[in-house]
Amino acid sequence: GHGNYATGIESTVKLLAGGLNGVSFIDFTGDMDENSLNKKFSDEIKNDDKVVFICDLLGGTPFKEAVKLSMSSNKEINVTCGCNVGSIMEVGLQLATFDGSAKELADKIVSLSKNQTKVFEHKSAEPESDEDGI
Template structure:
């Protein structure tokens, strides 16, 4: 069964991710980007989601939202809560999203959701500085970048 991914978030979050994902992986007809702007309400956002769902009736759906508990998350949760053909994740980063989108045809819908969250965790880190790191950039000692 075909899987689609609906990415949504506050402001221009979704279309911002669109530009990044398309730069890294090209356009993908199974990805949809829905911004939640200050002109939107819960109802207008729901209508945007429902239009995509109506056009893709026979597809499984993974909603990807920016933050847990925000309006895009709440609206997607209300829509997906009772459907076995829908999953919802939130707080994922570009690394986790990209990896999962590239693997979506090899994974079940639930595995896709799990992989996106795990991939986001794996691609999140604190950079640990090393002594003399300036030399790694061919910068003479004592000079900043």
């Protein structure tokens, strides 16, 4: 993700869960260009057959470079964006026992993110009734 998005999520995950095996966090900082980001991505996944990229923004440079890599590689690569820390952590903690495809993993992360995105609603307390319920 842009700036320190990735390492920011990594920091949060470490605080809450102690880290995630099999998950890498790559920042796209101001001193980088598309080529250097693509190289970091390529280097990171060179030993993996199944990959899911979790990017910050739809259409941003990290997203576009991950999509390019998914189209040019013979690896099973899926690209997501907009996922939240809770979904990343939940799926990351299950990676050791996950035996599905990269697409199934990507779909699970997105589904969890959607389910965890809520608006808190204030509800007024019902006045207590003096009736006995009959």
